[in-house]
Structures are given as C-alpha cells and as structure tokens.
Amino acid sequence: MIDNEIIEKITKRGVKEIISETEFVNLLQSGKKLRLKMGFDPSRADIHLGHVVGLRKLKQLQDLGHEVILIVGDWTAQIGDPSGQSVTRPMLTHDDVIANAQSYMDQFFRVVDKNQTQVVWQSEWFGKFSLADVIELTSKFTVAQFLERDDFALRFKEHKPIAITEFLYPLLQAYDSVAIESDVEFGGTDQMFNLLVGRTLQQIKGMRPQQCFMMPILVGTDGINKMSKSLDNYISLDDTSNDMYGKVMSLPDSCIMTYFELLTDVPTTELHAIERELSANAMNAKKLLAHTITETFFDSQIAGESQQNFENVVQNRGIPDDIPKFPLAKAPSLNSVLLESGSVSSNSELKRLYKQNAVQMISVKGETSSLTNDVDTTNIESGTVIKVGKRRYIKLI
Structure with missing residues (x-):
C-alpha cells in the first residue's frame, strides 16, 4: 500500500x-x-x-x-x-x-x-x-x-x-x-x-x-496571462541560468506562492511559513524561489552564481563580468552591432527598444545615457558597454 x-x-x-x-x-x-x-x-x-x-x-x-x-x-x-x-x-x-x-x-x-x-x-x-x-x-x-x-x-x-x-x-x-x-x-x-x-x-x-x-494553468511573468511564448511572458528551459533566475525575480509578488507550489518540492509546511512572512520578506521569498527553480535545471553552484549576478547587475546596478564582446571595426553602426551579435533579433525589436528607452550606453567612465536611435560606431569609444533591455549587455572593443 x-x-x-x-x-x-x-x-x-x-x-x-x-x-x-x-x-x-x-x-x-x-x-x-x-x-x-x-x-x-x-x-x-x-x-x-x-x-x-x-x-x-x-x-x-x-x-x-x-x-x-x-x-x-x-x-x-x-x-x-x-x-x-x-x-x-x-x-x-x-x-x-x-x-x-x-x-x-x-x-x-x-x-x-x-x-x-x-x-x-x-x-x-x-x-x-x-x-x-x-x-x-x-x-x-x-x-x-x-x-x-x-x-x-x-x-x-x-x-x-x-x-x-x-x-x-x-x-x-x-x-x-x-x-x-x-x-x-x-x-x-x-x-x-x-x-x-x-x-x-x-x-x-x-x-x-x-x-x-x-x-493548473501557470500564469506567465506578467502575472496575468497564461505562460506563452507568443505573449513573451515565458521562462524557457533553454534560458541561461542568469536569465532563468532573473525572469523568476521579475514575477509579481502575487505569483510567488503559486510557483512554489507548482514548480518546487519545498514541503507544504515550509510553504505555509513562507506565505506567513511574505508581506515582510517578499524579496527573500522570491530569491529562494528563483534559486530553487534555477537549481532544478542547473545545479546549486550555478544557481548561487546566478543569484550573485542578479544582485550585482540588478540590485546594485553593476555590469556582469562575463558579457560578450564585439569589435567596433566589424560594423558601421550600433544597429549593425546589435543585430550581428544577436543582442536583438530584428529591426522591429530594436525600434521597440529604442522607443521604450531600453537601449543604454555605459561609457568607460561609467556614465549612462539612453539612446533613441542609431549611432555611428566611429563615435563610440572602445570599452563602452551597451545594455539592451533588462539583462542583455555587450562590450564594444
């Protein structure tokens, strides 16, 4: 039995x-x-x-x-x-x-x-x-x-x-x-x-x-609609560990307990304790959730590294250590750099990001400015970092 x-x-x-x-x-x-x-x-x-x-x-x-x-x-x-x-x-x-x-x-x-x-x-x-x-x-x-x-x-x-x-x-x-x-x-x-x-x-x-x-139908990262690739509110098993961790951290607080219940093996008794303390410790609960889910598909060490990356990049507004690099000489414009490097998937996505002020240039001195249109690469200093959206970075050399 x-x-x-x-x-x-x-x-x-x-x-x-x-x-x-x-x-x-x-x-x-x-x-x-x-x-x-x-x-x-x-x-x-x-x-x-x-x-x-x-x-x-x-x-x-x-x-x-x-x-x-x-x-x-x-x-x-x-x-x-x-x-x-x-x-x-x-x-x-x-x-x-x-x-x-x-x-x-x-x-x-x-x-x-x-x-x-x-x-x-x-x-x-x-x-x-x-x-x-x-x-x-x-x-x-x-x-x-x-x-x-x-x-x-x-x-x-x-x-x-x-x-x-x-x-x-x-x-x-x-x-x-x-x-x-x-x-x-x-x-x-x-x-x-x-x-x-x-x-x-x-x-x-x-x-x-x-x-x-x-x-049950799992709500996506927008906290409203069913998780779906077409709605771009999904967390893929093909995501990098940093992206997976970061996307879980982007969830509305209202989703935390549902994700714990449906996607983890955290015992029910512990879930009750997490829920009781949620209003006071939502960030800690979300970090535990993000670590647990990331660990499931990678391992504990990688999940820990992804947490450190999140704290450095998002919470402390730092720049990741392992960002990809792209030679300025290989492309005549910033748009070409972002498309050829895979930082954006299409011109339409790039236009949308410009409109949302989601393309930022971080100078060698650490000064940040939002971009609203293309820039000639001859006007960009080597060592400049471009931030695209919330979690994508590329260093121009």
Whole structure:
C-alpha cells in the first residue's frame, strides 16, 4: 500500500482536477504498473515552465515505478491544437515537426526520467489508417458535441472559420489513448475536452477508461496571462541560468506562492511559513524561489552564481563580468552591432527598444545615457558597454 501522504501529494498538490480521483487512487493502490500518457505536438521547439507543471507530476509517478508513454504528435502537429484558439492555426511541414520534436525531447528529459519513458510516434498507427478507419472514428461523435467546446462555440457564434481538420484533432488525440492503452492522461485545464474524448473512446472500444489529470494553468511573468511564448511572458528551459533566475525575480509578488507550489518540492509546511512572512520578506521569498527553480535545471553552484549576478547587475546596478564582446571595426553602426551579435533579433525589436528607452550606453567612465536611435560606431569609444533591455549587455572593443 502506498502511504497516504504520497497519495495526497500526487492527487492534490499541483493538480486542478482528476477524473475520476477515486478510480485513480484505486489503480495506484492496485500495484499495477500504470501507462502514463503524455502527448505533445512539436509545433514549437521550446518547453517552458508552464509545461513543467505536468512533467513534474509524471516524474512523481515514475518514482513509484510507473512508465511514461511519450507520444510525438507528428500527425496532429500538422493540424495544430485548436484548444483556446480564436483562429485556425497554420499547418506545419513534416521537416518542421521532426526538428521541433528533437529539441522538445532534449528538454523533456531534463525533467522526466528517460529510462522509464517509452517514446512512440503517432505515425506508427495513423500511418496505417485508411479512409474507412477515419470514417469509423468520426462516426463515434457528433458536431453538436464538439460545438459545446468554448473555443469552437465562440468562433461559431462570431462566424469565424473552423476547419474540418480541427474537429479531427481531438479524435486523433483520443485514438492515441486507444493505441497505447493509456491508464492515465495529463493535460492543462484547457485540454479537458480532448482528454475526456479519449476516455469516452476507450469505453466505446470496450477498454477501461483512462483517468484524466487536469493540471493548473501557470500564469506567465506578467502575472496575468497564461505562460506563452507568443505573449513573451515565458521562462524557457533553454534560458541561461542568469536569465532563468532573473525572469523568476521579475514575477509579481502575487505569483510567488503559486510557483512554489507548482514548480518546487519545498514541503507544504515550509510553504505555509513562507506565505506567513511574505508581506515582510517578499524579496527573500522570491530569491529562494528563483534559486530553487534555477537549481532544478542547473545545479546549486550555478544557481548561487546566478543569484550573485542578479544582485550585482540588478540590485546594485553593476555590469556582469562575463558579457560578450564585439569589435567596433566589424560594423558601421550600433544597429549593425546589435543585430550581428544577436543582442536583438530584428529591426522591429530594436525600434521597440529604442522607443521604450531600453537601449543604454555605459561609457568607460561609467556614465549612462539612453539612446533613441542609431549611432555611428566611429563615435563610440572602445570599452563602452551597451545594455539592451533588462539583462542583455555587450562590450564594444
């Protein structure tokens, strides 16, 4: 029998809802090795902390001896998940899917145990599908059922297009559960419809229905919206340790306890103590959070160095020791320097930063001035540092 404290941690902390919790606990106590379904559509290559919420739950169950079945959605990615979308998403090429999938898995296994994970591709079963199979699958559900989804209902009401392929997406995801004989599937609360379609299809096929774990939606660094790359409010697993630490420190105080609960293993009793002292020690709590999260993906020493960097650069307004250097002779203007060095990704980003007074020149003497437009490099002294945004620096030599 599994200890009640462990059951409580798995079913309550970092979980929004389980359908059905009673059935899941009975399965867990049965001693059966569970097949934990986690599917992903490699429509993007990055994993951010919003995804990590669910991955941590997988790892907790792996620690009890259960197996993760990671489904690479090489078919559904070419459709695009309509969940929460107000417009039809563009389809990806197969080459895009393959490249994104590899990047995703490299990051996925920084959280989940690779040795307790089986990776499968949807094409292993959908590659054998005939038109008759597709028709048989679609016959199990009605258009009325799908229009009950909030996103579809809203688009239908506003006369916005809904592609037929978007109706196929939940059906294909549901069939994945049949194909791998899933015991438990994980997803955000915005995935509830898709997860329940999988549960229903398994019942139609005479299988034991999977249990559905709905994970909370993590708010991004703006403290308002769902963490998302498109909203630029995300913390990526591909971030440097300094950026990861700094982005956590940029969170509004209102997010601190949620991040502790969903992204760390700090015991609940300690969380209560942190929460009680939050109003008086918000900065200390946030530093502990930033260190804990950074340590998870790097190590304690690197997390400590990132904290020192933050204190030097942000709190004491210093300049990092390890900033990249760029020869003045290689570019005729500051704009060219920033673009060629990768300090900015595009001219449009550069224009936005100038408009926000977010490009600063720090002279050799330590004098700081904000720039609002381009500067000829012949007018810049060697040793000058350019600060771009909050955390990007480049030294001109």
